Amino acid sequence: MLKITPYIPILVPVVIIGGLFYPLFGYFLLIDMIALMLISPFKGRFFCGNLCSRGLFNDFILSKISRKIKIPVLFKNMAFRIIILILMMSFMGYRVIQSQGIVYKLGAILVSMYIMQTLVISIIAVTVSPRAWCHFCPAGTIQRFFDRKKHILKAHKDKCINCGICNKVCPMQLPVNEIINHPDCIKCGRCIDSCPKKVLYFKI
Numbered sequence: 001m002l003k004i005t006p007y008i009p010i011l012v013p014v015v016i017i018g019g020l021f022y023p024l025f026g027y028f029l030l031i032d033m034i035a036l037m038l039i040s041p042f043k044g045r046f047f048c049g050n051l052c053s054r055g056l057f058n059d060f061i062l063s064k065i066s067r068k069i070k071i072p073v074l075f076k077n078m079a080f081r082i083i084i085l086i087l088m089m090s091f092m093g094y095r096v097i098q099s100q101g102i103v104y105k106l107g108a109i110l111v112s113m114y115i116m117q118t119l120v121i122s123i124i125a126v127t128v129s130p131r132a133w134c135h136f137c138p139a140g141t142i143q144r145f146f147d148r149k150k151h152i153l154k155a156h157k158d159k160c161i162n163c164g165i166c167n168k169v170c171p172m173q174l175p176v177n178e179i180i181n182h183p184d185c186i187k188c189g190r191c192i193d194s195c196p197k198k199v200l201y202f203k204i
């Protein structure tokens, strides 16, 4: 986790409230998209685990009231994820065209999309699990495509005592001690910090 990671959730109310008064706040959504595409070839889904405002808002705030039940298998299904990606990108493209290239109008559209998405993400976070959305979020799926496997979770397997702590702390509910280097690992490092035997590490 980066030093700034715990402070990132504050961006959610800042973008929403700021955007209601000043549409240019909506361009935060584009900055987010550019940042994650630039980071993913070198660090996979690192953006999700350390820099995404909504993902971290769910981790630090909504996790306190989340039911934290098992994430449905459907959310992890690649066909389902591709369908959501196509639908959301098409909708976004349609809304961008509607802005007719007018800077403020596009900003307002992006703000409304940020608010709408945040509402959906938050409902899923509370009713299922804080990172349930992150399994089929289009931005997460895009990062998987750009990932060049350069920042991967590894293990000194001989030291593992199979205590299962790493599995319990993983916000993505990945079977950490069985599947090292899962493509949906968001590189949050919680499994590494929690392992009593220092089995896990990132290979840069």
Ligand code: SF4
Residues within 6 Å of the ligand: 047, 048, 049, 052, 053, 054, 055, 056, 121, 133, 134, 135, 137, 138, 139, 140, 141
């Ligand atoms: S999957 Fe989407 S919502 Fe979740 S952390 Fe990544 S970019 Fe943010």
Ligand code: SF4
Residues within 6 Å of the ligand: 155, 159, 160, 161, 162, 163, 164, 165, 166, 167, 176, 177, 194, 195, 196, 197, 198, 199, 200
């Ligand atoms: S927390 Fe460490 S020791 Fe325990 S199962 Fe995971 S990798 Fe093995």
Ligand code: SF4
Residues within 6 Å of the ligand: 049, 153, 169, 170, 171, 172, 173, 174, 176, 184, 185, 186, 187, 188, 189, 190, 191, 192
């Ligand atoms: S496997 Fe470890 S680093 Fe990856 S998402 Fe789970 S807890 Fe975070």
